[in-house]
Amino acid sequence: MVAIFGLVSFLVVSLTVLPVLVLLxxxxxxxxxxxxDPAGFSLENFVNLASQPGLGQLISNTVIYVGGTIAIATFFATLWAWxxxxxxxxxxxxxxxxxILTLSLPSLIQGFGWVLLLNPSNGYINHLLRTWFDLETQNGPINIYSLGMMVLVxxxxxxxxxxxxxxxxxxxxDYKLEFPATLAGVSPWRILLRIVGPILLPGLLSVxxxxxxxxxxxxxxxxxxxxxxxxxxxxxxxxxxxxxxxxAPDYNLAAxxxxxxxxxALFLVLLYQRLTRESEKFAVIGGKNFRLVAKELGWRRHAVHGYAVAFFLLAFMPVLILLWASLLPFYTLPSVEALANVSFDNYRQLFSSxxxxxxxxxxxxxVVLGSTLAICVSFLVAYVSVRPVNRWCRWLDVLSFLPIAIPNIVLGLAVLLLYVRTPIYGTIAAILLAQVVVNLVFGTRVISAALIQVHPDIERAAILGGVGRLRIMWRVLVPxxxxxIFNGWLxxxxxxMRDVGIPLIFLTTKTAMLSSALWLLWGYPDVPGAAALSVVLIVLLAAVVMPLQVYMARVDERNS
Structure with missing residues (x-):
């Protein structure tokens, strides 16, 4: 067990602590x-950061983008959840x-789709608005290249x-918390503000x-x-x-x-952990008389149906417009006349490139090797943290959680700086290691939660029989x-497959991945080619994830 602890300690420190130290x-x-480099230490980069032209606008853009997106998304999500x-x-x-389907669509692909829909000159939605309202302008009326539309998308x-x-x-x-106020004739809005709101507030804050x-x-x-x-x-x-x-890259200022x-991000992580740690104070599910009561929609049913159709139509329109663009030799607005030019030539050119x-x-x-390595390391970290041999094991679990506090683009930069003057730099091995670092937290959380439910007596019986720890892991715990483990791997x-930041940070002529190739095609610009690759990426993701999930569900059902 001591040898396993030493191995896990080395892996966690080298994968999580070392890149952050290099960044610092x-x-x-x-x-x-x-x-x-043989040089001293200086605050020069932070002075340059503070004197950057447009720094105030950069901070303002970030605050508006983050705050506006969360406010609008929370409104839609709360409405749907209710x-x-x-x-x-x-x-x-x-x-x-x-x-869940919307959540699984890569964000970069959805962004490209929205550009085709709301491009000021030839965006399909803009074209429809100009036609329907007989607008004489050649551009707009909506400009996708604005902070407001960035927030909305x-x-x-x-x-x-x-x-x-x-x-x-x-x-x-629990409905019984609202029921007395309803009987007393309190208006729904007042119930929302005085009862439901305060109950939901801690959960909303953590979200x-x-x-x-x-x-x-x-x-x-x-x-x-x-x-x-x-x-x-x-x-x-x-x-x-x-x-x-x-x-030329400016790694110091970027760092x-x-x-x-x-x-x-670290401040937000600590705040989030404190809120979730104190969640028992706000528990509303008791041991008896807990009830879920469905409210009747009544005449509002038709409005909800209309809202559902509009919301999901807008959610999937970016994929549909990309599918259309992938079938044409050059991007053309959807029309009956354009159907004559539909072909699979873009896919043939893409596959032969x-x-x-x-x-x-x-x-x-x-992706395959990185996912497997990430899950293997995650399993070892989870095992050591759930079955600790000393007080330092808990710290390994904390360190494995560190990447969640570091934005992917920053973590990718940290790994790049770590290997910038080594043979690994400029190879897919660097991307693979960066993916393991980024995904370590996901695998560890999934496996730790499951391992807690396995009683240690199962392992003790094997140990008494002279079975080694590694063999216990492979022959007992893994089955x-x-x-x-499989869900964590998926x-x-x-x-x-969805990540763009790390492949772009490490992009060279030899290290292009599908997501970075998509960005290259879009920027070339080769809109039909980028659209075809977008569709291929979605199909590949669905073709791997969905059948494997169905297979595992059937295996579990058969074994149960």
């Missing part, structure tokens, strides 16, 4: 010096499935995440803090929409400083910006926890 050292090195959990709405299961993408978190909170509210942590890391929508409109937020500024988009984001073949190969290696796999 780089931020305090003089301009142009990396962490291993409809599906507290009313007699007939299509609850359908809404839940559609929410991101709110659609964030709504399913908040819905998943809020639905459980609203479902667990708010968690979504702020998510939003300061969001990179795809600011990249696909914001950069074209000249709108930068903190995550895109770090990306631009870390790559050759604006000239300084990264440290600022890490400090903000060296960029696609190389990026598909790299993606398969990085017991196979479903949770979660990490899907995250790796």
């Amino acid at each position: 050292l780089t931020a305090f090195r003089p301009q142009g010096k990396l962490w291993l 409809i599906t959990e507290r009313t007699d709405f007939r299509y609850k299961v359908t809404v839940r499935v559609l929410m 991101s709110s659609f993408l964030l709504t399913p995440t908040i819905y998943v978190m809020l639905s459980g909170i609203i479902r667990n509210m 708010f803090i968690y979504t702020v942590m998510i939003m300061i890391q969001v990179f795809e929508i600011p990249l696909s929409i914001g950069l074209t409109g000249g709108i930068q937020v903190l995550s895109t500024r770090i990306y631009l400083l870390s790559t050759a988009e604006l000239g 300084a910006f990264g440290i600022v984001l890490v400090v903000i 060296s960029l696609f073949q190389r990026s598909l190969s790299n993606t398969a290696i990085v 017991i926890l196979r479903t949770q 979660l990490v796999f899907a995250h790796g």
